[in-house]
Amino acid sequence: MGSEGDVAQKLAEIVGERHFLTGEAIPDEYAGDEALVGERQKPRYVAKPATADEVAAILATATEHGIPVTARGSGSGLSAAARPSAEGILISFERMNTVIEIDTTNHVAVVQPGVTLSELDELTAESGLGYTVYPGEMSASVGGNVGTNAGGMRAVKYGVTRNNVLGLQAALPTGEIIRTGGKIVKTSTGYDLTQLIIGSEGTLALATEVTVKLHPRLGNGATVLAPFTDLDTVMAAVPSVVSSGIAPHILEYIDALTMAAITYTASLSLGIPDEVREASQAYLVVGLENKEAQRLSDDVAALGELLTGLGATDVYVLEGGSARKLIEAREKAFWTAKAAGADDVIDVVVPRSTMPEFLARAREIAGKTESGVVGCGHAGDGNVHLGIFQKDPEKRSSLLRDIFAVGMELGGAISGEHGIGRAKLEYFTELEDPVKIELMHRIKQAFDPKGILNPGVLFG
Amino acid sequence: MGSEGDVAQKLAEIVGERHFLTGEAIPDEYAGDEALVGERQKPRYVAKPATADEVAAILATATEHGIPVTARGSGSGLSAAARPSAEGILISFERMNTVIEIDTTNHVAVVQPGVTLSELDELTAESGLGYTVYPGEMSASVGGNVGTNAGGMRAVKYGVTRNNVLGLQAALPTGEIIRTGGKIVKTSTGYDLTQLIIGSEGTLALATEVTVKLHPRLGNGATVLAPFTDLDTVMAAVPSVVSSGIAPHILEYIDALTMAAITYTASLSLGIPDEVREASQAYLVVGLENKEAQRLSDDVAALGELLTGLGATDVYVLEGGSARKLIEAREKAFWTAKAAGADDVIDVVVPRSTMPEFLARAREIAGKTESGVVGCGHAGDGNVHLGIFQKDPEKRSSLLRDIFAVGMELGGAISGEHGIGRAKLEYFTELEDPVKIELMHRIKQAFDPKGILNPGVLFG
Numbered sequence: 001m002g003s004e005g006d007v008a009q010k011l012a013e014i015v016g017e018r019h020f021l022t023g024e025a026i027p028d029e030y031a032g033d034e035a036l037v038g039e040r041q042k043p044r045y046v047a048k049p050a051t052a053d054e055v056a057a058i059l060a061t062a063t064e065h066g067i068p069v070t071a072r073g074s075g076s077g078l079s080a081a082a083r084p085s086a087e088g089i090l091i092s093f094e095r096m097n098t099v100i101e102i103d104t105t106n107h108v109a110v111v112q113p114g115v116t117l118s119e120l121d122e123l124t125a126e127s128g129l130g131y132t133v134y135p136g137e138m139s140a141s142v143g144g145n146v147g148t149n150a151g152g153m154r155a156v157k158y159g160v161t162r163n164n165v166l167g168l169q170a171a172l173p174t175g176e177i178i179r180t181g182g183k184i185v186k187t188s189t190g191y192d193l194t195q196l197i198i199g200s201e202g203t204l205a206l207a208t209e210v211t212v213k214l215h216p217r218l219g220n221g222a223t224v225l226a227p228f229t230d231l232d233t234v235m236a237a238v239p240s241v242v243s244s245g246i247a248p249h250i251l252e253y254i255d256a257l258t259m260a261a262i263t264y265t266a267s268l269s270l271g272i273p274d275e276v277r278e279a280s281q282a283y284l285v286v287g288l289e290n291k292e293a294q295r296l297s298d299d300v301a302a303l304g305e306l307l308t309g310l311g312a313t314d315v316y317v318l319e320g321g322s323a324r325k326l327i328e329a330r331e332k333a334f335w336t337a338k339a340a341g342a343d344d345v346i347d348v349v350v351p352r353s354t355m356p357e358f359l360a361r362a363r364e365i366a367g368k369t370e371s372g373v374v375g376c377g378h379a380g381d382g383n384v385h386l387g388i389f390q391k392d393p394e395k396r397s398s399l400l401r402d403i404f405a406v407g408m409e410l411g412g413a414i415s416g417e418h419g420i421g422r423a424k425l426e427y428f429t430e431l432e433d434p435v436k437i438e439l440m441h442r443i444k445q446a447f448d449p450k451g452i453l454n455p456g457v458l459f460g
Numbered sequence: 461m462g463s464e465g466d467v468a469q470k471l472a473e474i475v476g477e478r479h480f481l482t483g484e485a486i487p488d489e490y491a492g493d494e495a496l497v498g499e500r501q502k503p504r505y506v507a508k509p510a511t512a513d514e515v516a517a518i519l520a521t522a523t524e525h526g527i528p529v530t531a532r533g534s535g536s537g538l539s540a541a542a543r544p545s546a547e548g549i550l551i552s553f554e555r556m557n558t559v560i561e562i563d564t565t566n567h568v569a570v571v572q573p574g575v576t577l578s579e580l581d582e583l584t585a586e587s588g589l590g591y592t593v594y595p596g597e598m599s600a601s602v603g604g605n606v607g608t609n610a611g612g613m614r615a616v617k618y619g620v621t622r623n624n625v626l627g628l629q630a631a632l633p634t635g636e637i638i639r640t641g642g643k644i645v646k647t648s649t650g651y652d653l654t655q656l657i658i659g660s661e662g663t664l665a666l667a668t669e670v671t672v673k674l675h676p677r678l679g680n681g682a683t684v685l686a687p688f689t690d691l692d693t694v695m696a697a698v699p700s701v702v703s704s705g706i707a708p709h710i711l712e713y714i715d716a717l718t719m720a721a722i723t724y725t726a727s728l729s730l731g732i733p734d735e736v737r738e739a740s741q742a743y744l745v746v747g748l749e750n751k752e753a754q755r756l757s758d759d760v761a762a763l764g765e766l767l768t769g770l771g772a773t774d775v776y777v778l779e780g781g782s783a784r785k786l787i788e789a790r791e792k793a794f795w796t797a798k799a800a801g802a803d804d805v806i807d808v809v810v811p812r813s814t815m816p817e818f819l820a821r822a823r824e825i826a827g828k829t830e831s832g833v834v835g836c837g838h839a840g841d842g843n844v845h846l847g848i849f850q851k852d853p854e855k856r857s858s859l860l861r862d863i864f865a866v867g868m869e870l871g872g873a874i875s876g877e878h879g880i881g882r883a884k885l886e887y888f889t890e891l892e893d894p895v896k897i898e899l900m901h902r903i904k905q906a907f908d909p910k911g912i913l914n915p916g917v918l919f920g
Contacts, residue, residue, distance in 0.1 A: 105699045105813035106842075129703070149648045160646045162655070163623065176895045182871045183811035185841050186620045188609045188659050189873040189880060190892065190918060191900045195622070195655035199648050216705050239565045243589070245676050245751035291705035295755065351643035353565035381645050382566075411642045413649040420649060432650065435636045439906065440651045446902035458650060 007065050011047050011089065014057045019048035019095065030072065030090050034334075035080035035423045036344050043070065043084035050095045052169055052177050052208035059206070060175025062089055062452045069173075070454050071202040073144025074116060076137045078334065078345060079421025081147060081201040081457050091206065093143050099123050100209065106183045107214045108166060113143020113207050120212075129214035132158035135417065136331035146207045149199030151417035153287070153327070156242075156380030157249035158215065160417060162198045169209035170197055173448040183211060196443070201419050202454040204447040218289040220296040223250070223323035224303055225270060226312035227280035231255060234282045235356040237310035238379045241286065242352075244306055246299050250287025251380030252330060253355075258337075258376045258387075259283055265336045266329035270322060276314055284312070284379065285326065333376055337387035343396055344388040346424075348407035349416030352382040358410055362386065365402045369395045373403075383416035401427055422456050429460050467525050471507050471549065474517045479508035479555065490532065490550050494794075495540035495883045496804050503530065503544035510555045512629055512637050512668035519666070520635025522549055522912045529633075530914050531662040533604025534576060536597045538794065538805060539881025541607060541661040541917050551666065553603050559583050560669065566643045567674045568626060573603020573667050580672075589674035592618035595877065596791035606667050609659030611877035613747070613787070616702075616840030617709035618675065620877060622658045629669035630657055633908040643671060656903070661879050662914040664907040678749040680756040683710070683783035684763055685730060686772035687740035691715060694742045695816040697770035698839045701746065702812075704766055706759050710747025711840035712790060713815075718797075718836045718847075719743050725796045726789035730782060736774055744772070744839065745786065793836055797847035803856055804848040806884075808867035809876030812842040818870055822846065825862045829855045833863075843876035861887055882916050889920050 012020040021030075022045050031040035049055045062069045068088030075082055084090040093114035101110040104127050111120060117131070118138035124130050133145060135152035144150070146168070151160040158164065167181030170193075180193040197205050228234045234253050241251060254262070259280075263270060272280075286303060290296035304315040318326060329336075337345055350358045355377075362384075366373040372389030386403070390396040404414045404427045414420065420428045429437065441459055444451070472480040481490075482505050491500035509515045522529045528548030535542055544550040553574035561570040564587050571580060577591070578598035584590050593605060595612035604610070606628070611620040618624065627641030630653075640653040657665050688694045694713050701711060714722070719740075723730065732740075746763060750756035764775040778786060789796075797805055810818045815837075822844075826833040832849030846863070850856040864874045864887045874880065880888045889897065901919055904911070 103813070104703070106811045107699070107702065149646070149652075151646050151648075155646060159623075162652065163619075172895070172899070178893060178896050178899070180896070182873070183813075184809045184872055184876070186609070186611050186615060186843060186876045187809055187873040188611075188875045188877050189888065190896070191664075191903055192609075192622065192655055192659055193896065193899070195652055196903075199652055204651075216703050218705060239567070242567065243564070243676050245678060349644045349647055351566045353563070353643075383646060412644055413642070413647040415648045416644070416646045417648050428649065433638060435632075436638050436640075436650070436653065439632070439638070439653070442906035443651055443656075443903055446899065446906045 007061065007067065008045065010061050011045055011058060014054050015047045015049050021046040029075060030092065032080060032083040033075045033077035035078055035421065036338065036342065037423050038080055041083055041086055043088050043090040044086065045089045046092055047089055048092045048095050052171060055091065055206055055208050056171040056175050056177050058089065058091060059171050059173050063173050063175065063450045066450055067452060068455050069452050071147065071206050073113060073141030074139050076140045077144060077148060077419065077421065079419040079423040081419050081421035081454065083422055085455060093141060102127055103183065104129060108183050108211050109214055110209060110211050111142050112209060113141060115142050116140065124214060128217055130217045131164065131212050132215050133161050133164055142210050142212065143207050146198050146210055147202050148419040149417065151378065151381065151383065153250045153252060153378060155378060156251045157247060162195060164213045165194060165198055165210060166213055167211035168194050168197055168207045170205040170207050172205050173450065173453050181211065201421060201457050203444055203458050204453065218291045220293045221287065221289040222296055222300050223318045223326065224286045224300060225316045225318055225326065226284045226307045227272065227276055227314055228282050228284065228312055229279055231282040231359060232356045233311040234284050237284060237307065238352060240306065240310055242380055246288065246303055248286045249289050250285060252285040252376060253379040254283045254285060254330065254376040255374055256281050257374045258333060261336045261340055262329040262333055266325055268322065268325045268329055270316065270326065272316065280313060285330065330376065333385065341389065342387035343390055344400065345385065346388060346400065347383055347385045347416050347418045348404065348412055348414060349381065349383045350407050350410045350412030354410040355379065355382055355384060358384060358407060361406045362403050365399060369399050371395065371399050381416065382412065401430065404431055420458055425460060467521065467527065468505065470521050471505055471518060474514050475507045475509050481506040489535060490552065492543040493535045493537035493540060495538055495881065496798065496802065497883050498540055501543055501546055503548050503550040504546065505549045506552055507549055508552045508555050512631055515551065515666055515668050516631040516635050516637050518549065518551060519631050519633050523633050523635065523910045526910055527912060528915050529912050531607065531666050533573060533601030534599050536600045537604060537608060537879065537881065539879040539883040541879055541881035541914065543882055545915060553601060562587055563643065564589060568643050568671050569674055570669060570671050571602050573601060573670060575602050576600065584674060588677055590677045591672050592675050593621050593624055602670050602672065603667050606658050606670055607662050608879040609877065611838065611843065613710045613712060613838060615838060616711045617707060622655055624673045625654060625658055625670055626673055627671035628654050628657060628667045630665040630667050632665050633910065633913050637668065641671065661881060661917050663904055663918050664913065678751045680753045681747065681749040682756055682760050683778045683786065684746045684760060685776045685778055685786065686744045686767045687732065687736055687774055688742050688744065688772055689739055691742040691819060692816045693771040694744050697744060697767065698812060700766065700770055702840055706748065706763055708746045709749050710745060712745040712836060713839040714743045714745060714790065714836040715834055716741050717834045718793060721796045721800055722789040722793055726785055728782065728785045728789055730776065730786065732776065740773060745790065790836065793845065801849065802847035803850055804860065805845065806848060806860065807843055807845045807876050807878045808864065808872055808874060809841065809843045810867050810870045810872030814870040815839065815842055815844060818844060818867060821866045822863050825859060829859050831855065831859050841876065842872065861890065864891055880918055885920060
């Protein structure tokens with residue numbers, strides 16, 4: 001064990017004085033992410049490494065001195081997994097923001113973890129390929145997405161982060177650097193460390209390079225909006241759309257309150273007559289894409305017929321501008337909920353077929369405590385995003401616990417894509433099978449014997 | 461520690477006398493799988509459990525007494541991961557062969573591990589849905605596929621086992637039973653134990669129930685065969701086919717020798733004129749499917765043009781019977797190689813773009829030791845299946861080591877879908893990063909503190 005001064009000096013040496021902050025010099029942005037709950041907390045140190053070797057050296061130093069380390073991408077997470085410990089080091093990946101390679105033969109990109117989704121989208125555009133994970137926040141970093149296994153609207157067709165990351169370079173808490181997977185789409189050569197690190201919320205190893213899949217951009221897209229008189233009918237329609245073979249890349253439900261809020265916030269008029277809107281309890285938004293324009297318009301027509309048969313009051317094919325704005329407004333639903341005073345935002349995932357029951361029971365639970373529960377979600381994935389309106393912390397905690405318990409009872413999980421972080425730790429600890437938590441903790445120890453990586457996240 | 465008699469009695473009690481074998485009563489089939497190398501080995505005990513509880517009880521007993529346990533599905537593996545230890549217990553999942561549920565709303569099936577792919581295919585057919593992992597051996601069990609992360613021809617479109625298993629019930633070596641994932645397509649709620657167990661070759665936990673994704677069966681299919689004068693041109697054509705947007709579900713290359721062997725074995729005439737066949741060094745086989753017949757025939761036409769532009773000598777659209785027979789003959793390539801006297805069969809995976817270099821270097825290495833190397837492979841996945849003809853064990857070992865090293869040097873891995881098992885352990889141990897092997901071993905210990913699960917597989 002060295003003194004505090006030794007640690008600060010060592011960290012400054014590793015990343016360079018200019019890229020090391022401590023004390024008052026640390027700006028507030030490093031005190032957390034976008035999670036709505038809990039107190040923000042500045043770390044003791046902020047280090048901004050430029051290379052994998054620097055990351056590994058920071059980790060080795062932290063392990064030597066037993067100092068907590070939290071990784072930060074863009075800070076757009078919603079579960080406080082990037083909220084540092086008061087006595088710890090925050091590693092900000094902002095300088096590791098290079099797209100190393102766009103490989104059009106193998107259809108992969110190799111990027112540093114601080115690269116944002118919008119940078120990657122821009123740089124891949126010319127190749128006709130693209131990265132298909134759109135968690136609704138294009139300023140999010142690829143490294144952060146790896147941490148939470150981010151999803152988003154297109155997951156119904158393309159899968160979530162874990163389905164689109166083929167390999168990692170990662171620094172271990174003990175200071176070694178490993179490479180897992182690569183530009184290969186399959187492997188059966190030992191344990192899949194790539195998959196284990198994805199979604200581990202910075203508790204096992206820190207990604208210092210990420211190899212992601214790219215898909216051909218299909219060129220022609222359409223957005224279809226269908227109002228329904230009630231939420232159950234929307235939910236019942238979802239499996240039929242999925243099994244129709246039309247293969248939408250977006251399949252979202254939005255409840256009436258949320259639709260009113262997001263369109264109001266975006267100053268967006270969708271051209272829906274007042275009488276239809278007033279009679280609608282929920283909407284389905286379906287995105288289609290095709291390499292050929294004719295096939296797309298045939299699919300749109302088939303989808304319209306299908307939705308009408310499934311009980312849609314009407315079917316609107318949105319024009320380019322409105323379509324884009326609606327999708328953007330939906331992506332900003334979190335911000336709208338926050339602006340409307342939501343006290344928390346959660347993203348329970350359940351088997352697709354159980355969404356109606358899950359929503360009914362969540363509303364029933366909310367009703368008992370006079371809480372508000374409104375939302376939207378990735379209907380094709382069974383991933384329900386709910387804004388929670390309940391100011392009283394105890395009531396809110398009890399409400400959340402009960403809603404998570406219902407989700408798990410239906411065969412689901414506490415979070416589909418936001419992660420547990422610090423924000424949901426108490427519920428995870430209470431509701432998850434203790435045998436699994438113990439096992440996960442032993443896996444954690446296999447990577448991180450001194451427990452330096454993100455203490456307070458996933459484990460109490 | 462109890463005596464040997466105690467253990468036998470305990471095992472017989474757990475599964476019932478009728479489902480417990482020892483000594484001479486153990487038939488030879490339980491001595492291994494289809495791996496071509498190494499000595500087959502009968503276990504001391506064979507136990508055939510009927511439930512997860514029985515599996516867990518066997519494991520608890522084995523942990524208590526420190527006895528090795530090897531799991532067996534259908535015994536169709538190619539890497540000897542189902543070859544038991546002489547002093548150990550073989551758990552055969554043959555009695556756990558029930559398809560528990562076909563859920564057409566959530567598009568999943570829940571099956572016991574001993575269910576074969578052909579049983580699952582048959583039972584899902586009526587629903588219009590199907591399980592899309594076809595590793596070329598329909599007698600393979602789902603549980604065995606989980607163990608090796610099996611792939612097969614359709615992986616180019618649908619992914620491998622790990623992309624199609626959503627959840628597990630699994631028995632831990634310590635005797636507990638856990639559930640991971642479920643009928644949900646995403647989760648960010650702790651470490652992904654499902655993904656960690658998949659591909660672990662029976663060394664971490666034993667799956668006692670598997671929840672798999674089902675996809676709509678698209679109804680219309682076509683198989684296109686294109687001969688090329690040389691292998692490099694075939695390989696160079698592959699990325700263009702992948703990025704064309706035509707999205708084939710099969711994309712295989714077959715070298716001329718292998719094509720001659722498999723068509724001869726299958727008594728299959730493809731109607732290719734002698735002069736074309738004689739001038740062809742390699743073939744591309746492309747499978748297309750579509751929910752609509754017109755789109756399929758448009759895609760077949762577009763593919764034909766594309767392949768001609770990419771250097772195919774000719775393009776044949778195979779009729780139903782020939783198409784089916786060719787795909788079946790390709791699936792039986794392993795058996796053909798075995799019948800032809802192959803001394804080993806390997807399945808290196810490399811980045812798709814490096815296949816020509818990999819094959820050229822593999823042939824060069826083979827040439828130096830006068831060994832034969834012929835094959836075929838999942839071209840879209842960069843997964844090269846090679847039959848190795850070299851009788852001398854030392855020469856063969858050196859040849860394999862060098863071929864695996866080239867694959868890894870090109871950014872690939874020793875096995876794409878067959879696994880390491882016992883057959884490739886020496887190469888894995890020598891060539892893999894020791895930091896990763898150490899880490900994997902610590903993960904192994906987190907699951908299996910007494911090291912009872914499949915010793916000799918993955919770790920030396």
